[in-house]
Amino acid sequence: MKEFKIFKHPSGAIEAVKQGWSWPAFFFGFVWAMMKKMWKLSIGVVLAILVIGFITGIAASEEMGEAILNGIGMTANLMFGVHGNSWREESLIARGFAVKKTISAASAGAAVALYLENDTSASPS
Secondary structure, eight states: OEEEEEEEOTTSOEEEEESSOOHHHHHHHHHHHHHTTOHHHHHHHHHHHHHHHHHHHHHSOHHHHHHHHHHHHHHHHHHHHHHHHHHHHHHHHHTTOEEEEEEEESSHHHHHHHHHHHOTTSSOO
């Protein structure tokens, strides 16, 4: 079982965010950030890639440039894996979501289902 924080928006939208390491963020980086509507992060990463690539292309040999870019890329992947879920939490809060509960479940979908099953505010009076 994994731990998920449940976030709820005033509109009724519900999101579950796994606690800890994020494999999707590790493997897909800025694409993952775009899919999770973290626009500033994804645009910032794309711009950083372009600038760093341009600088290394001018200042370093081809082999050195590749080594530098590979090192920066691996560091970025690790940063996304370690911090991705907490960045997502911050993004949800900035978009008006509120933390409602932490739930143990096998998946995000199961965590949302458990939350809805036990949410007394969703049931009619």
